[in-house]
Amino acid sequence: MARPSKDEIHYLLLKLHSLTGIVPIGAFLVIHICVNSLRTVGVWPYQLSIDAINNIPFLLIVEVAFIYVPLLFHSVMGFYVANIAKTNVHRYRYPRNGLYTLQRLTGAVVFVFLIYHLGTTVGPKLLEGKHHFEAAPFLIDIMNGEFQTWQGIVIYAIGIVSATFHFSNGLWGFCVSWGILIGEKAQRNGAIVFAMIGLVLTVLGMATVAEFNMNPIPVEATVAR
Amino acid sequence: MTEKTITIKVKRQDTPNTPSYWQTFKVPHRPFANIISCLMEIQKTPTTQDGKNVNPVTWDCNCLEEVCGSCTMVINGQVRQACTALVDNLKKPIVLEPMSKFPVVRDLQVNRERMFENLKKVKAWIEIDGSHNIGEGPIMPDQDRAKRYVMSECMTCGCCLEACPQFTMDNSFLGAATFNQVRLFNLHPSGEMKKEERLDAVMGEGGIADCGNAQVCVEVCPKNIPLTESIGDIGRQTTWQLIKNLLTK
Numbered sequence: 001m002a003r004p005s006k007d008e009i010h011y012l013l014l015k016l017h018s019l020t021g022i023v024p025i026g027a028f029l030v031i032h033i034c035v036n037s038l039r040t041v042g043v044w045p046y047q048l049s050i051d052a053i054n055n056i057p058f059l060l061i062v063e064v065a066f067i068y069v070p071l072l073f074h075s076v077m078g079f080y081v082a083n084i085a086k087t088n089v090h091r092y093r094y095p096r097n098g099l100y101t102l103q104r105l106t107g108a109v110v111f112v113f114l115i116y117h118l119g120t121t122v123g124p125k126l127l128e129g130k131h132h133f134e135a136a137p138f139l140i141d142i143m144n145g146e147f148q149t150w151q152g153i154v155i156y157a158i159g160i161v162s163a164t165f166h167f168s169n170g171l172w173g174f175c176v177s178w179g180i181l182i183g184e185k186a187q188r189n190g191a192i193v194f195a196m197i198g199l200v201l202t203v204l205g206m207a208t209v210a211e212f213n214m215n216p217i218p219v220e221a222t223v224a225r
Numbered sequence: 226m227t228e229k230t231i232t233i234k235v236k237r238q239d240t241p242n243t244p245s246y247w248q249t250f251k252v253p254h255r256p257f258a259n260i261i262s263c264l265m266e267i268q269k270t271p272t273t274q275d276g277k278n279v280n281p282v283t284w285d286c287n288c289l290e291e292v293c294g295s296c297t298m299v300i301n302g303q304v305r306q307a308c309t310a311l312v313d314n315l316k317k318p319i320v321l322e323p324m325s326k327f328p329v330v331r332d333l334q335v336n337r338e339r340m341f342e343n344l345k346k347v348k349a350w351i352e353i354d355g356s357h358n359i360g361e362g363p364i365m366p367d368q369d370r371a372k373r374y375v376m377s378e379c380m381t382c383g384c385c386l387e388a389c390p391q392f393t394m395d396n397s398f399l400g401a402a403t404f405n406q407v408r409l410f411n412l413h414p415s416g417e418m419k420k421e422e423r424l425d426a427v428m429g430e431g432g433i434a435d436c437g438n439a440q441v442c443v444e445v446c447p448k449n450i451p452l453t454e455s456i457g458d459i460g461r462q463t464t465w466q467l468i469k470n471l472l473t474k
Binding site: 005006007008010011014015018081084085086087088089091092094096097100101103172173176177178179180181182183184187 | 302303388390391393396398428429430432433434435436437438439440441444445451453454456457458459460461462463464465467
């Protein structure tokens with residue numbers, strides 16, 4: 001096989017940037033928000049799901065391969081893409097141009113938020129070696145503390161809204177650039193559907209934050225049989 | 226009765242490599258006047274607001290009916306053709322600038338060569354010449370003809386590129402006008418024979434994947450060409466081409 005040219009590499013990297021935003025990163029975001037929203041149903045189903053996740057075999061390898069590496073790639077490419085652009089929404093005030101600008105802005109916001117989010121959750125978990133059934137009480141304890149200050153709530157609110165917006169608007173961008181939505185009507189209808197998906201994810205995320213804020217209940221480790 | 230005047234601020238530049246500067250002119254108001262006729266007024270008496278005699282402002286224009294695209298400039302911050310910009314509909318003072326995404330030749334004249342180079346890159350034509358008679362081409366379905374007619378109205382004016390946040394002087398982005406031409410010629414039954422070459426030409430640096438879907442192009446297009454539909458369609462064509470390339474090359 002011939003070595004790909006510079007042009008081919010450029011094209012493939014951009015396509016991969018678009019694709020990684022949907023799978024695995026977007027898919028992970030949906031699962032992450034949905035699983036966490038179990039907290040609003042009760043502590044027990046929530047803990048159960050964390051137990052299940054933390055007992056995935058080779059969890060760290062799975063996380064690195066399917067979350068951290070794609071996320072880092074998507075971020076690096078994202079900053080590259082945003083750097084090429086010269087936003088002009090102040091001159092050309094059209095809704096889609098505003099969304100285009102927000103997409104780049106929220107990408108950067110989510111990047112910063114994720115450094116904080118990983119630094120307060122996965123970071124300490126790995127440093128203190130809390131694995132398997134020990135992870136849930138450790139993480140729940142952290143999360144109980146995260147939302148007790150208004151600063152914590154604001155940080156998470158910004159992070160969640162930015163992430164859900166970036167995902168749902170990115171879903172639309174993916175559909176247009178891969179040629180799934182072509183016509184003007186199709187693109188508009190797609191935007192409405194994706195906006196609703198984004199809204200649902202935002203509500204689920206914020207409900208979880210509210211639940212943690214109002215009912216910070218500590219838990220004991222599930223006993224493995 | 227005092228004569229009504231219009232104030233026009235012009236961003237000027239003497240040569241391609243000298244810095245730009247602003248000058249303000251006053252021209253008599255005439256109903257239904259367009260920017261071109263105001264520029265002609267300035268040409269008659271090139272005196273600035275503060276009485277300084279200067280070189281007349283230069284600009285490009287040709288058809289004066291929004292068909293050729295040569296008088297495209299930035300008027301009150303928005304890119305459009307000067308011939309159809311009527312002074313009565315514009316906020317005063319009127320601010321004229323050359324397009325910012327193309328090299329300035331002088332004053333309001335720019336060099337849009339990049340657009341024509343891009344058309345060459347994607348082979349925006351139908352090859353009918355051969356060393357032998359290649360015979361008649363296939364018949365075009367009427368619905369394709371209708372679709373192509375709208376796309377074919379592009380006059381290479383550069384509005385879509387000037388307003389595009391992704392298109393800058395220092396990158397190689399092809400832009401909406403070029404993608405629309407790829408779709409136009411790929412949809413032609415004879416042009417389709419060069420389809421893969423055109424798609425390969427937009428699957429590189431500055432190609433279709435660089436589009437950020439800000440969709441300002443379609444908003445500013447004076448010919449109302451469905452540019453975003455063309456971009457979506459080229460997105461689909463290149464996706465299939467990518468799969469084909471990955472599996473067969």
